[in-house]
Amino acid sequence: ACGDDSSSDSGSTGSDSSAKGKVGVILPDTKSSQRWGTDDPKFLKAAFDAAGIQVDIQNAQGDKTQFQTIADGMISSGVKVLMIVNLDSGTGKAVLDKAKAAGIATIDYDRLTLNGGADYYVSFDNVKVGELQGQGLVDCLTANKAVKPVVAELNGSPTDNNATLFAQGYNSVLDPKYADGTFVKGPNQDVPDWDNAQAGTIFEQMLTSNKNIKGVLAANDGLGNAAISILKKNKLNGQVPVTGQDATVQGLQNILAGDQCMTVYKAIKKEADAASELAIAIASGKKPTTATGTTTDPESKKEVPSVLLVPQAITKENVKDVIADGFVTKDAICTADFAKACTAAGIS
Amino acid sequence: MAATPLLEISGIDKSFGPVQVLHDVSLSVYPGEVTALVGDNGAGKSTLVKCISGIYTIDSGTVTFDGNQVAIHSPRDASALGIEVVYQDLALCDNLDIVQNMFLGREKKRGIVLDEPTMEQMAGDTLASLSVRTVKSLRQLVASLSGGQRQTVAIAKAVLWNSRVVILDEPTAALGVAQTAQVLELVRRLADQGLGVVLISHNMNDVFAVSDRIAALYLGRMAAQVKTTDVTHSQIVELITAGRSGNIGLPPEKPSDFGGEIVDITPGGDK
């Protein structure tokens, strides 16, 4: 490819990089989850560096126009594999089409581009994530022996398709409970841009208009923390279980402090490794062998070769698993304020 | 007063918030005559002009044009009637050039395209007739003109059109000797062409030189409207500064009449 001898120095440490193709990775934003800003670039870069493959990892900052502009740039600089986390299926498809027209292999990372026809798909099951959150909340409320608790839902961004998938998951658990009267359906609001500050106001107003809220389904740890800060203000923290997602340091600390009931840990490193393994194989001119599963594209009904990973629910009991997995360090979690809670949770 | 007035206003009141600036003002403008409107600083001359031209809405009073009572709600209405005004605050667009300003609102066109050559030519002709000699280019932005040059542009703008009444609010204030003479001559010529002309000026020599009638405003009231030939220089000055002179002018001042208004100083504390 024409980009092989380019002066690009973005992350290539391998000595034989010129013999292999370059890989482009486009991540979606920095707002919907901390992983796109911190974790994925770290893990992906490590994997590609280890294999001596040149990689260009960029973030579209939540802007579709940017997303396409970055893709244009990568295509014109001659990548051989393009790995995208789409912002929405439309732009995703536009990019995939353009890449295919240029003879570039494509991987949908974490989010399936509907009708996009990517060559491979690597992901966690987002509906499953939602289901774990729903189940987590049910467990916590049951443990609290709450009677007909009112449940408030803080959904993710209304413009983020993944938020819809999460909601689909947890509602599939909660709806039956609402239907049979074990739980009472409380206020339910989307948080624009996953914005934590707005989430705080939204939740504060939920609580003001519905003082009996006894459980909060927050779509990720940031939103969860926003709800917790309002609960704290009203000295209700710990009594009202709150869910989360992403196993962030903040979320795990909130769990250890007893303010948050659970989070969902997605072993991002595993996902990143699986995806980079695919890309490395293609870039080195080999046929990948790891994509053993398939996913059906609900629009085109085509089967996409896939690597699917399983998310894990995290509560106080298994916070240590996340640390053991190397996703977060003990030092980051067990600061002075949390030392006692750490010991109590068996983190040593 | 044999001829019927071309423009006649009567009983005009105008307040700005709590401040009443014009009290029951009447004025007649005759065709073929120059009516000088005089009065002290702040007497209300410019306000009266702006009421006539539709910039300010009047609180009460009537305007009669050509014998018909008219309502002037905006400057558009005034120019539709054929009333052209040179304002004291010149109201030019600094970001446009001389030609563009002179034809503003009444551009010459060929089809839908502006006819720049024609406008440039007409502008040049008019300015030349007003003794303008130091303008560097007709395409100079008005922002870069000297005070007198700006005033000339404003005057030229108003006399380009076939109007029936021309009102000039202190048109020669910033003009040089030659230009002033030219403008006064223009004023006379306009009146001789049968137009009604109103000239506001603080210069008594100019007023006596060109006007047929003099109207004197005193503290927002019309003190007198007289023929120029019937009064002397010093009588007019007295009308301006005191509101009456001998047997003409306002009735003798009763303290309560004006006292309250002139001197009411709004306390500084309540801003």
Added chain:
Amino acid sequence: MAATPLLEISGIDKSFGPVQVLHDVSLSVYPGEVTALVGDNGAGKSTLVKCISGIYTIDSGTVTFDGNQVAIHSPRDASALGIEVVYQDLALCDNLDIVQNMFLGREKKRGIVLDEPTMEQMAGDTLASLSVRTVKSLRQLVASLSGGQRQTVAIAKAVLWNSRVVILDEPTAALGVAQTAQVLELVRRLADQGLGVVLISHNMNDVFAVSDRIAALYLGRMAAQVKTTDVTHSQIVELITAGRSGNIGLPPEKPSDFGGEIVDITPGGDK
């Protein structure tokens, strides 16, 4: 010319882009005298004033104040030297009231707090001395003042301070009869107090009434600076309109001297 000039400028050139407005202009201002600066519209009088007061940077030339060569880069520098200017474009802040405008940049304070009562009192005194009678309140916004009232405020603002040179650019243009007399008297009084006064005016009567010297600008060149007693009315008018009169003034005009500049009309097409 026995006394040394208080302010002396010489060899001033000033261009705006391709247009040269001042050519090698020199002017001397003597303490205790009124120097009248005259010239046709667009001759460059206001530009010269703005060069002296630091609003425009000069292209070349020197300014000497009190015998020392000085560099005036901004109006601050000018007022630090004691030069006070009333500009033709009055430069008042429309959003401030009369008192606030008059003390702008030199507010009276008590501690860190503005001393409004003192300022209000001083402003009232000064305005009263200038025959202002129709201002409704000292706390009226300048935006709502009449043309003459604005000019009075600008003049009052400049004479409030103990300055050494006062320059007034057409200060009486918008003033009424009484106010004009008052301002001319003020001008004379300032000179009698030993200040250097520069008065720009198009009114020859006023010029001859108060000035000691007359400087005439013609198309950006200094045509002559003469004692008022040495010249006649008509000589000055000739200097203004033709640049020379008899044996005073500029050398006879060679066509190439001015031709290129006065009449260079930038083509409209290339805007």
Added chain:
Amino acid sequence: MTTTTTTAGGVKVVKPTVASHINDYWGRVRGGDLGSLPAVLGLIVLCLIFGVARDTFFGALNFANLFSQGAQYIFIAMGLVFVLLLGEIDLSAGFASGVCGAIMAILLTNHGWDWYTALPAAMLTGIVIGFVLGFLVAKFGIPSFVVTLAAFLAFQGILLKLLGGGKNISITDSFVLKLANSNLSVALSWAFAIIAVVAFALVQLNTVRTRAARGLVTDPMGIVLMRIGALAIIILVATAILTQERSINPVINSVKGVPIVAPIIAFFLIVWTFVLGKTTYGRHLYAVGGNTEAARRAGIPVDRIRISVFVIGSFMASIGGILAVSRANSVDPNTGGSNILLYSVGAAVIGGTSLFGGKGKAINAVVGGAVITVIDNGMGLMGYTAGTKYIVTGLILLIAASVDALARRRAASTGNR
């Protein structure tokens, strides 16, 4: 109608009576000189709408919520009033508040600083940011829209970098947490309220006395007393409401007292009102904003003034950021992002500050910020879906603004602008 005649500096004046004063005021209102009256009217209309729609809206709890919900808007808007006064704009104020908040959080959490060093550090960051922005605008002459657009982008990046690429950082410092989340004790609440009323009364009466002593016209005593009475009623009633028990679960804990943010807002409101109205610096701000050239000719150091407003703007943004972090108990890469900036500029404009310079007061930020906050707060009680919520918010904002605009418009048609 007129009674006594005194002299002020040679100009004759008339001493106004209560009746003539009220007459005058009414004349001014009819003449279009409306001050903040229409914005307040808009606010009342809003409150009525929400109060009718949801009865929790008028509860003590919700009233108390308003303060911390609006704090960030109000502080950023107060700073923006200064920037707007010069006809400039600061698009970066939102993210500047985020950066300052992040600096505080990092110093507290990661570096173990104490609040009394971390808070000043955050404020200092704001001041430095403002200085850089102002310098670029004043000395290089780059339009402030472009400079602060660049800063808007850069600060977003700095925030991401500070937070290690998107992490949230929690704060646990109890002092900082209290700022946005706790209340004054009931006793302290009353003490503050009474001090405020007494101080206002003293200032008002003193002004009258000083002016009278100099022979200048003064407001009639009746009007002054009325003004003092009105303020006293507002402050005391608000305090009475806020010192009621408003806990969601009074058995577990008690929540009462004036939220701590209220006196902080009041403090800055008083300081900036004083600076704008009573100091040379404030006077010069209005002058530069009204007519830069006139200000320059009057010898005012225009460049320095221009820099200073950006410093104040970013400083106030840093206060807003500190309170936002306190309220969220944490900082994230979007702190100060989303609609914060537009809402803050909107608050200033709705309150009556002009985007073209020369017109604005500190109170504008508070009134406009209250409008924005009440909309946000009320909409939160309505429980609409995201789409509907956006639409209704837009409409409500429009209604609030048109009450204001129509009042002024009618007045303007009398010719007095």
Added chain:
Amino acid sequence: MTTTTTTAGGVKVVKPTVASHINDYWGRVRGGDLGSLPAVLGLIVLCLIFGVARDTFFGALNFANLFSQGAQYIFIAMGLVFVLLLGEIDLSAGFASGVCGAIMAILLTNHGWDWYTALPAAMLTGIVIGFVLGFLVAKFGIPSFVVTLAAFLAFQGILLKLLGGGKNISITDSFVLKLANSNLSVALSWAFAIIAVVAFALVQLNTVRTRAARGLVTDPMGIVLMRIGALAIIILVATAILTQERSINPVINSVKGVPIVAPIIAFFLIVWTFVLGKTTYGRHLYAVGGNTEAARRAGIPVDRIRISVFVIGSFMASIGGILAVSRANSVDPNTGGSNILLYSVGAAVIGGTSLFGGKGKAINAVVGGAVITVIDNGMGLMGYTAGTKYIVTGLILLIAASVDALARRRAASTGNR
């Protein structure tokens, strides 16, 4: 130095020569009358920076990318130039473009309309939106910042509702898809290029002829020919580059020809330049923007003009939206969101349009849009992490703007503003 003397309307004039003309131009440049020169300089500096950093930047493929990447900014900015000319602002232009794009997509995809009905429907939506905004601003007198802030929120909600709460809608209509993604054939590319050059030459020469016939000063023929030559070179070189093969994989498919967006941009650029420069309407826009009161006194219907600019603004936004949807093959609730609006206003301002009204041209949007697009495009090639990218983008933007500002600043210090 001067040669012939002709008379124009009684005023003596001098016929300029090529030498005097160049002299004059240089005088103007030194005097601060710089036109779009500094913005173009800034653009060149940017291109050099990126070209040195990444050699793919100067490739034909990347050059072609610029057009569709910049289209949305440029179109929205072109509309905003009109709004800004009156000193107004339209914060809702971004989401208005999204709403119009969504309407088109829904009509095409869900209702099976054809492109020749769906496209006009989208544009009509833009016009209606603009009319409503303009009406509220002109007739109610609500500040445009507030009206369009409300619209910004409401359109966001409408977009969500139109798309059924967060879904996105794909389009498959091949005509619409081609708009942003395809190229003219090589033959057509050259035809357009040559027509453009010839038309420009004819207009220029005709102007000279008409003016000369009326005895008015004209530009010297040498200058006119130079101008024509310069344009011809730019257009023909660009066409030559764009008609080269630029496919990454020429075996699979061939990509060459001028992108279709280029003539669309050129079309609107010409139309709006004509409207602003050669029609009464354009003249009146500048007048209202420069001095509203003077315009009103000259009898210009200020309110109608004010409404019209919002109509044009939203109409151009609708074109931008259509192209954005075409480029993305779909529409989602964030189309027209994120930084689109700020970047578009930034484009207009960087290009030389004033935020205070009275100053601006259609070409400003194109030059400023090019600056923004090149930054975006170049940054995409650099491969920075998110945080760094924001920071560097901010800095680069600042550099581009300061080239402009410093050039003007130096000139301004000679006193000519």
